[in-house]
Amino acid sequence: MKFFLDTADLDEIREAVSWGVIAGVTTNQTLFAKTGGKLADFEGHIGKICELCPGLPVSAESCAETAEGMIEDARRLAAIADNVVIKLPVSPEGLAATHALAQEGIAVNMTLVFTVPQALLAARAGARYVSPFVGRFDDIAEDGVAQLAQVCDAIHGYDFGHEVEIIGASIRTAHHVAEAALAGCDIATVPFNTLKKAVQHPLTERGLALFMEDWKKVEQA
Numbered sequence: 441m442k443f444f445l446d447t448a449d450l451d452e453i454r455e456a457v458s459w460g461v462i463a464g465v466t467t468n469q470t471l472f473a474k475t476g477g478k479l480a481d482f483e484g485h486i487g488k489i490c491e492l493c494p495g496l497p498v499s500a501e502s503c504a505e506t507a508e509g510m511i512e513d514a515r516r517l518a519a520i521a522d523n524v525v526i527k528l529p530v531s532p533e534g535l536a537a538t539h540a541l542a543q544e545g546i547a548v549n550m551t552l553v554f555t556v557p558q559a560l561l562a563a564r565a566g567a568r569y570v571s572p573f574v575g576r577f578d579d580i581a582e583d584g585v586a587q588l589a590q591v592c593d594a595i596h597g598y599d600f601g602h603e604v605e606i607i608g609a610s611i612r613t614a615h616h617v618a619e620a621a622l623a624g625c626d627i628a629t630v631p632f633n634t635l636k637k638a639v640q641h642p643l644t645e646r647g648l649a650l651f652m653e654d655w656k657k658v659e660q661a
């Protein structure tokens with residue numbers, strides 16, 4: 441399973457890229473708003489993210505309400521850099537826009553996917569990436585991981601005539617990361633805090649403290 445970073449924060453991207461574990465970045469309006477950026481800065485900000493991870497897919501979302509608006513946004517965003525992927529919601533308008541954009545060779549990440557039929561429709565319309573949300577499913581007392589596993593089974597069994605990868609999204613815990621990998625998910629898009637927690641384990645910390653302590657004894661001897 442590959443890791444994408446789910447953030448619009450440039451420092452977080454810089455640091456995670458330096459770890460050598462990041463294969464792409466996903467953003468959305470909520471994540472951009474958290475950076476304190478203004479609407480006028482949005483496209484420039486996407487450009488900066490693309491520069492921090494050249495050649496890696498960077499999802500930039502359109503919030504247009506019509507297929508025409510989404511297509512217009514997508515063409516503008518795709519012109520920022522070769523590695524921009526357009527993020528669109530799974531909806532009738534989103535599907536129509538995805539279909540048109542796929543024919544133009546513009547990659548789409550179809551987001552806000554919660555069910556197997558939504559995922560199949562997204563892939564069939566031409567989405568290059570399909571993003572089922574895990575945490576938000578848990579939020580409504582459903583099993584987000586089980587739903588992700590079903591989407592993986594359904595999508596991986598079909599030939600859509602183009603490459604489709606599943607991005608496990610709304611990943612909130614190291615447990616979600618593990619379960620996504622075990623479900624055969626292609627990619628998990630992970631917030632930086634969750635990525636940092638995924639590196640940690642109390643036994644790793646305890647073991648490291650012990651090694652340091654023993655090393656001091658060696659130095660003193």
Ligand code: G3P
Binds near residue numbers: 466573609629
């Ligand atoms: O990639 C989608 C993600 O940003 C949503 O996460 O935690 O708001 O459900 P969350």
